[in-house]
Amino acid sequence: MKAAARPAGGDPAESPPQGLPPAAHPRRPxxxxxxxxxxxxxxxxxxPQRHPLNGARSYTPAVATLRQYLAMCAAVGLERTVQVSASVYGFDNSVTLGAIAALGQQRARGVAGLPPDAPAAELERLHAAGIRGVRLSTSVKGYGGTDAIGAMAGRIRPFGWHLQVHVRGTQELAALEDQLLRTQVPLVFDHMGxxxxxEGVAHPGFQALLRILQRRDDCWAKIxxxxxxxxxxxxxxxxxxxxVQALVAARPERLLFGxxxxxxxxxxxxxxxxxxxxxxxxxDWVPDAAVRRRILVDNPSTLYFSN
Structure with a gap:
């Protein structure tokens, strides 16, 4: 098996590119x-004056506040949220924790960025505050990469958390398939792997994702x-x-929407x-209303809101 991929690199002397704000007024679906x-x-x-950005980051975001986010949710009909602590904050999860505290844990949960050597007391604090997973990424700087899967799994297992896997390209999943099948914590795959x-449905990395979803009962993929x-x-x-339709055909009870x-x-x-x-x-892509409800409501309830 190939070596696990490491976090995204880049020239530290380069200025991170400036991102754009989201559309201000989304239409009602x-x-x-x-x-x-x-x-x-x-x-x-x-x-950023109150929540400084990590010096080693892949991009510089436009300000996008909880107030703006809730306005979008109200416009499109979303009622609960899982906040993923952005890589630009590194291991500082205060923005995510603030959102969960503001909304309450019946409405909001979170996924953190953490180093594998984070003290147990910190994991306990985050769990009490509504964190239910840790993200690893080879696509953006800030979290640490998939080489930390084994160490991180050992740390989070006692809390029932999942590992959220964010890769630069789906071919990485093919290289990691054996390890991912053995990992002793639930897994969540960002952005359909x-x-x-x-690349299409036949791509080896996407096929690896489908096999993992079918062989394990504690793995999830985000549409x-x-x-x-x-x-x-x-x-x-x-x-x-x-x-999307291949994922729905394979394992609708293990899909999430984001x-x-x-x-x-x-x-x-x-x-x-x-x-x-x-x-x-x-x-439109998931026309069955019962399947949509499973993806939008039931599956998140099981993964994020059941404990």
Whole structure:
């Protein structure tokens, strides 16, 4: 097996590129989401004077506040949230914890960035505050990469947390498949395993993701950020539809939905999606209302809100 990938690198002398703010007024979707619909992947970027950005980061975000996020959720029909602590904050999870505290744990939970040697007392504090997972990434600097899977799994197992795996490309999942099948904590795969639309369902990395979902009962994949992964482009993102449908056919009870608001690391305003349009696209691609409810409500309840 190939060596596990390490975090995204880059020249520390380069200035991180400046991201764009999200669309200010998303349109109301054609589809009404069910009560309890949950956004399982989103970020906040508060005032950098109060919440300094990590020096080693892959991008500089535009400010995107909890108030703005809640306005988007109200417009599109999302009622619960899973806040993913952004990589630009490194191991400082205060923005995420602040959002959970403001909304309450019946409405919000979180995923943290943590080093593998974080003290047990810190994990206990985060668990009490609503954190239910740790993110590792080879795509962005700030968290640590998939080489930390083994060490991190040992630390979080007593808390029942999951590892959230964010890779630069889906081919990494093929290289990691054996290890991921053996890892003794639940796994969550960001952005459909980060497959590109042009790679298609037959890509070895995407096939590895499908096998992991089918062979384990404690692994999950997020239907999110497909607009970024599409090679055919918007507004249809047609090359992503077969990938979503393959996941739904394989394991609908292990899928989650995420907006990826405020759509970080987009630098071309023409590519900034409308969140109402994304909700409609998801609903069009998953036409069965019972399956949509499972993905939007039941699955998040099991993974994030059951303890």
């Amino acid at each position: 054609r589809h009404a989401l069910p009560p309890g619909a949950t956004d399982c992947h989103c970020h906040l970027y508060e005032d 980060c497959v590109r639309g042009g 999110s950020s497909w607009y970024r992964r599409s090679d055919s482009g918007g507004p249809d993102h047609a090359d992503m539809r077969p990938l 907006t990826n608001w405020p759509h970080p690391r987009l630098f071309d305003a023409a590519r900034m999606p409308d969140d109402g349009a994304l909700v409609d696209q998801f609903c």
